[in-house]
Amino acid sequence: MARAEIPGRLSGRRLGWQAARLTEVREETPTARTLVFQMPDWPGHLPGQHVDVRLTAEDGYSTQRSYSLAAPADGDRIELTVQDVPGGEVSPYLTEVLEVGDEVEIRGPVGGWFVWRPTGTAPVLLVAGGSGLVPLMAMIRARRTAGSRTPFRLLYSVREPAQRLYAEELRRPMPGLDVTYLYTRTAPDGWSRPPGRLGVADLNTYGWPAQFEPDCFVCGPTGFVETAADILVALGHDPRRIKTERFGPTGG
């Protein structure tokens, strides 16, 4: 569980690099895996926040990328779900090379805007494109951990059933959470919605009416986020209640 002081802002505390030891790996899809790291000292975090990961080669070359935290902290243990970006510099290392017992450097948590606070009572609309589900899943898990009854709806756009993250966990009923899958390329047999990109009808049918004033969190590739946020504004949602986070193809 997160400790008493959860930083929504990061004020005062310096975000130093910590040696994070990989303690567990879970295969999520053929191209994504969840990495559980033991941190020396973790202050807790809010769902939606991310960390920076730094890799260093033997010749001293180093590079950094940001990854969303996938779940509330468990003491000093944190979880990231990393989608392999073909040709990427960092994600193939994290998904294919890194083994339990290895160390990387991590600092965080970062980001005080794209966060859901478990004390929140407004309905929540989560709109995920591909691996953009990761920080939204952290919100779903934090809701469950906190015993919150805030109603959640998740619209999850994904290429095909095999690409679904956390499919097993999302299949289990969670009272107050509605999950809608939007397949873009291949839908399961008998699926009523033909495969296709997120559209007005999807958000109108499976989202919340604007007059419920939900907090909207949209995360995915840039084009997906632009489309979803534009539709939400067009459907009457207050732009100030729409928070966005983008996963670019260069995030790899």
Added chain:
Amino acid sequence: MGIISRGFHGRSRDGDVKLPPGQYLTHDFPVLSAGPTPRVPLERWEFTVTTEAGQVHRWSWQDILALPSVTPTVDLHCVTKWSKLGTNWQGVSLDVLLADVETAADYALVHSYGGYTTNLPLEDLLDGQAWIAYRYDGEDLMPEHGGPARLLVPHLYLWKSAKWVRGIQLLLEDEPGFWETAGYHNYGDPWREQRYQGD
């Protein structure tokens, strides 16, 4: 030097290109923003400079286009780690816009359509370091990249280059903006890797 990551080699070292610490080179133009992209009709667009005494200087879209423009070629460094080199812009230097503004202010708070804000010292906007940019790569600036016009202040991390810029408020005291109150560094010099508070 950090902990060596066993079996990590990294990409080619990007030749002779020198990047700020922790940055990697991209040839795309990724998008980063915190909410929906505001759409600002040009006939309603305006840019203002407001002094600490409350005096407001105002430019319409036509006014901005009528001012002498320059075409800076600059490197962009985003706090999310990507850098893009040699980008071509067209816009009006802040030196031009601030030339007739009477102020004793040391700080600026930049406001955008959509409500975004960011702060920086006024001197970082002067001496050929900052522009109100309205064209990118020879084309009108796309809304997702901040069009119709954005602030361009490339010697700081890109979040300081406020998209959809609406005005600059001149202040005697520093006032942190949107990301600056959400844990990001108050100044944001990429060469000193000032990403987060305390860096």
